[in-house]
Amino acid sequence: MNTRRDFIQKLGLTALSLQLKPAVIWAADLHNDEKNYDGPMLRVALMGLGSYATRVAEAMAYSKKAKVAGLISGTPSKIKTWQNRYKIPDKNCYNYDNFDAIKNNPDIDAVYIITPNGLHHNQAIRVAKAGKHVICEKPMAVNAKEGQEMVDACKQAGVQLLVGYRMHFEPKTLEVIRMRNAGEFGKVLFFQGLSGFEIGDPSQWRLNKKLSGGGSMMDIGIYSVNGARYMVGEEPVWVTAQETKNNPVKFKEGVDETIQFQFGFPGGAVASCLSTYAMNNLDKFFLNGEKGFAEMQPSTGYGPIMGHTHKGELTQPHTIHQAVQMDEMAEIIFNNKKPPIPIDGNEAVKDLKLIDAVYEAVRTGKRVEVRL
Ligand code: NAD
16 A cells, blocks of 8 residues: 555655545555456546646556556647656657547557546547547536437447546445435435535636536536436436526626526435535535435545435545546446446436536526436
8 A cells, every 4th residue: 555655656646645544545445356456457548638637647546457548638848747757658649639540559448538528529529430438527518419429429439438427436425325225214305415616717718608518517516416316316307497696707608607406306306406606615415315314525526525324424435536436447448347326428418418407497497397
């Protein structure tokens, strides 16, 4: 365990290491039966070397089954720095104009798209056409139509399309889902999801509709959308939503500042959620059933996730989400492993259909029926 930590620190990758606490377990420790893993390594090219790609790359040093093998960036100086850090040869480096040539590169299995949301659709389709598996950040696209086109393109190309739903492997989250499936909460009646932070620089791409696809809903509200589905364990059948905009200069037309939304589920449960770019420290899930409850806060941040149920504190260990996610993605790609909650393109299209419905409900003021 120390060896890995030393290794990371030697590389100067301190940002993530500083967060490590004794309660952290390495990705590899989740796979005790695979300590001496000698199976195939998922060789991943990272596209978009920004802040989340930095976190993913640092976390991947803890992955057993996936590694950074290539780089795609529009900034040559960034490529140089990352090449040195991750020992990536020139032949595995590309820019946004020439990355289709990755088709002829036998050193790369998958491309992980970590660029602004509005670029994912086109980039994913190009990666699929190049015959490489697509890993894409959330939101997978800016609407369900584009999401479906990505699913279709990957299917046609015979490659996998996986989305960075890191919470789908988070131990406390999975424990709540286990308890729900075991009937420990009784009939589920209510979910509350609060997702938000105060966004800074008004010139960033997250506040540019073309690049972001929207506002807080696309970026942070999607955690409550996706969370409502995996916590309740059903697919919503209707959506209502209301928008509040206090700063129309910063949050222009099509860029939502704050949206409250509600989902109705076929079993009678309702969800009430808040998505905002105007409040800090909003990261909370609450699930209520006839016999009990689960409360998690923080519920979707990088961790440690904390929470309790009517039976007591959730004590499952903290993991490095992105390291576990990459190991699990390798298992899905190489061994067709079924994740506990899907992370494929179809799962992402469901979230996008709900976000489309939230925006429609805001626009029309009407309840929108959905079928996922
Ligand atoms: P970022 O701004 O830090 O990085 C974006 C990268 O894309 C930069 O390297 C930038 O140079 C590059 N880029 C390429 N074309 C660009 C263009 N036309 N305009 C602007 N930048 C361009 O953003 P980020 O926080 O790394 O987010 C990237 C993606 O990752 C988003 O889809 C976001 O939703 C997602 N994300 C996911 C999580 C998670 O926990 N799963 C966390 C943060 C971000």
